[in-house]
Amino acid sequence: MANLVNLESVSKSYGERALxxxxxxxxxxxxxxxxxxLNGGGKTxxxxxxxxLAAPDSGRVSRARDLRVRVVTQRTNLPPASTVREAVLADYAAEHEWAADARVRSVMDGLGISAIGxxxxxxxxxxxxxRRVALAAxxxxxxxxxxxxxxxNHLDVEGVRxxxxxxxxxxxxxxxxxxxxxxxxxxxxxxxxxxGGRVEQYEGGYADWVFARAERARLAAVAEEKRRNLARKELAWLQRGAKARTSKPRYRVEAAEALISDVPAPRDSAELLSFAKRRLGKTVLELExxxxxxxxxxxxxxxxxxxxxxxxxxxxxxxGSGKTTLLRLLAGEVTPSTGRRVEGKTVRLAHLRQELEDLPGQLRVLQAVESVAGRVTLGKQELSASQLSERLGFPPARQWTPVADLSxxxxxxxQLVRLLMSEPNVLLLDEPTNDLDIDTLQQLxxxxxxxxxTLVVVSHDRYLVERVCDTVxxxxGDxxxxxxxxxxxxYLTRRARAQREGGQSGRAAPSPASSGSSGPPSSASATRAKSDAAQWRAAAKELARLERKLDTLHAKESRLHDALASAATDPDRLMELNTELKALLAEKEDLEQRWLQTSEAME
Structure with a gap:
């Protein structure tokens, strides 16, 4: 493949800091x-x-001749005194030129440019x-x-997809x-x-990067342990004299399994629910x-x-569907036109808004956190103000930065740290991932x-929603x-079906499962919706069954590998185990194919 851009020994600093x-x-x-x-680490x-857009302090940047490149950064500016049409469609002299181009129409619809006007x-x-106009341009x-x-940023879940x-x-x-x-x-x-001023390169996307980084940490830990073992052996030799060497133990490590074998489940939902009931009682928030x-x-x-x-x-x-307004209603910040909001007597509610709140600019970061509380208990963890600040992206040195100097x-x-320090038992989060880097997201x-x-989250980050929420x-818009x-x-399947059936309006027909729908759907649409839901539930059940079976086969495969290693000196037993392993792998491959087909049918 042809190279488009090359960086050779490039360095760039701001002040004394080499990014x-x-x-x-x-x-x-x-x-x-x-x-x-990390934020501030040099990505932008x-x-x-x-x-x-910026010249390096040293080194060389070379680009292919006639390279066609567009850049949309957080600092991108639109042409002054222009309209949306002039900003996005400046290269098209007449409307029929861009309207006849399927790619341009897709961009206009996908980013909601036509709806802006x-x-x-x-x-x-x-x-x-x-930002959406700049991206479309x-x-x-x-x-x-x-x-x-x-x-x-500023795209909903559907826009991200x-x-x-x-x-x-x-x-x-x-x-x-x-x-x-x-x-x-x-x-x-x-x-x-x-x-740290370097750029580490990995094959694959986020999941591959997480695995590779964990593997790198594991190898570093192994190397450190080996160094310590060598030091202990050297000390023993100096004390007692050289001893006869013993045979090394044999290690066989499945890389992925070794990384996650002792990691507990993300959360114990039953235990958390029991604890929440003791703290909150039966009534939390109700809209009637x-x-x-x-x-x-x-x-x-x-x-x-x-x-x-x-x-x-x-x-x-x-x-624009009203997610933020609904969250504000739950928080008691807006009043409904009809009906009422009920809040439990034991509720201590905290609301993370998209807007930045007024923070005490005269204080330093740690002082601003400690002004809320000195320590906080989150589940089974008790953290000091400094420890919680560090987990959410403020290392000790940064904790003494004046609040007025923060980005x-x-x-x-x-704002998020102070919210958690107040020890709420009901947490409303509106786009909490905005401005958080991946490491801080993992800590959150x-x-x-x-x-x-009780947790209610509005977010376009589907990874976060699927990770921390049990219900969606x-x-x-109905x-x-x-x-x-x-x-x-x-959600995405319903949105796609609604757009196919009703054009690009994006308004879905009321679902029989929807609470508070304005009227009953037609019998045909109700039958179709029930049929779709039944098919989806059947596929989900089959998917779960296949996953359980695959887990069983995976455990059996691991035991067979161990048995093969133990039978290294027994040829007959080796042949028997090898035949059994081949049959298991064939069954596993068949199940994986069925899992893939079932998964695709649910999309």
């Missing part, structure tokens, strides 16, 4: 590279040097709309390489910084980790026959919703795993709140 230190790497035609690393700087002045757009062009910095499908369907190279782990896994074939409006739009139409102790709920829906992302993290998820309380509900047994996959 890139002698970095050499390249982007080839067709590469899809995800860039990860790498993108700007790579794309020519082509004649809308860009100066009047919100921050999220400006890049994707409508014929490209060899596109460079994107946090493109999934559309962007992934779009990039996979185009034969262009991609370099993308994102904290959206589902997106990294779905799109990227390589991963760059920016750390609630109608909720925003201007002339009806977001919820006579909805009744009871949230119990220990429930962990994710809310999904298209941008927007750091202020967001501080680990904290939420052991947190015993959706706002489809005034109802719809429970989704199949989670986000079911």
């Amino acid at each position: 890139l230190d002698g970095v050499s790497l390249g982007v080839a035609d067709g590469d899809r590279i995800g860039v990860v690393g 700087t790498l993108l700007e040097v790579l794309s020519g 082509l004649e809308t002045p860009t100066a009047t757009l919100s921050g999220g709309e400006r 890049a994707l409508v062009a014929e490209l060899d390489l596109v460079v994107l910095d946090e493109p999934t 559309w962007l992934a499908d779009h990039l996979l369907g185009r034969k262009i190279a991609l370099v993308v910084v994102t904290h959206d782990r589902w997106f990294l896994d779905a799109v990227c074939s390589r991963t760059w980790e920016v750390t 026959d609630v109608t909720l409006t925003a201007g002339e739009r009806v977001l919820a139409d006579h909805v009744t919703w009871r949230i119990g102790p220990g429930e962990r709920i994710g809310i999904v829906g298209v941008n 927007g992302g750091e202020r967001r993290r501080l 998820e680990d904290l939420l795993d052991s947190w015993a309380g 509900v959706a706002l489809f 005034g109802a709140l719809t429970h989704l047994p199949g989670g986000i996959d079911e």
Whole structure:
């Protein structure tokens, strides 16, 4: 494959801090590279040097001749005094030119540009709309390489999936910084980790990177243990004189199993639920026959919703469907048009808003956290203010930074730390992943795993929702709140079906499972919906059965390998075990194929 961009011994510093230190790497035609690393670690700087927006302090950047590249960073500006049409479709002289291009139409629909309005002045757009317009302006062009910095911010779950499908369907190279782990896994074939001025390169997406990083840590631990063992042996030799060497023990390690063999389940749901009931009682938050409006739009139409102790709920829906307003209703910050909100007497509620709250700028980070509390108990963990701050991205040295000097992302993290320090038993989170890097996200998820309380999350990060929530509900724009047994996959399937049946309006027909729907569906649509739900449940049941069977075969395979190792000196036993292993592997391959077919049928 032809090289598009090469960096040779590139260094770039800001002040005394070296963000890139002698970095050499390249982007080839067709590469899809995800860039990860801590906030402030140099990811955006790498993108700007790579794309020519910033010059390196030293080293060389070479690009292919006539390289067609577009860049969308967090600092991208739209043309001043322009309309959306002028910003996105500047290369098209007439409307029929772009309207006849399927790729351009797909971008306009997928990013919601038509809904914003082509004649809308860009100066009047919100921050999220400006980012979508800038992204659309890049994707409508014929490209060899596109460079994107946090493109999934301000996209809903459906928009993130559309962007992934779009990039996979185009034969262009991609370099993308994102904290959206589902997106990294779905799109990227390589991963760059920016750390300590270097760029570590890995094959595969997020899951492969996590495994490789864990494997690297394991090997480092093994090397350290070997060094210690050698030192102990040397000391023993000096004390007692040389001894006869003993044979080394034989190790056989299945790499993936060794990494996760002693890791407990993410959370004990039964234990957390029991504890939550003792803390919260029976009543937590309830909406009774609630109608909720925003201007002339009806977001919820006579909805009744009871949230119990220990429930962990994710809310999904298209941008503008009312997710944030619903969360504010649960928090008691808005009043419904009809109906009422009920809050349990023992509820201590905390609400993480998308907007940055006023923080005490005269204090330092640790002082701002300790002003809420000195220690906090999260599940079985008791943490000091400093320990919780460190887990959420404030190392000890950074904890003495004045709050007034923090970046927007750091202020967001501080807002989250202070929220958790208040020890709420009901937590409402509105887009908590915004401005958090992957390491901090992992720490947040680990904290939420052991947190015993009621949790309601609005997020476009499907990895987070699937990781920390047990239940998913959706706002489809029909005034109802719809429970989704199949989670986000079911949401995307319903949205796709609604668009096929009703054009691009995106409004789904009321589901029989929806609470508070304005009226009964037609018998035909009800029958079809029930049939689809029954087929989905049957497929999910079959999938679970196959997974249990595969787990059993995997354990049996492991025992056979151990038996083969033990029978190394017995040829007859070896042949018998080998025949048994071949039969097992054939059965396992058949089951894996059936699992794959069943999984695809559920999409």
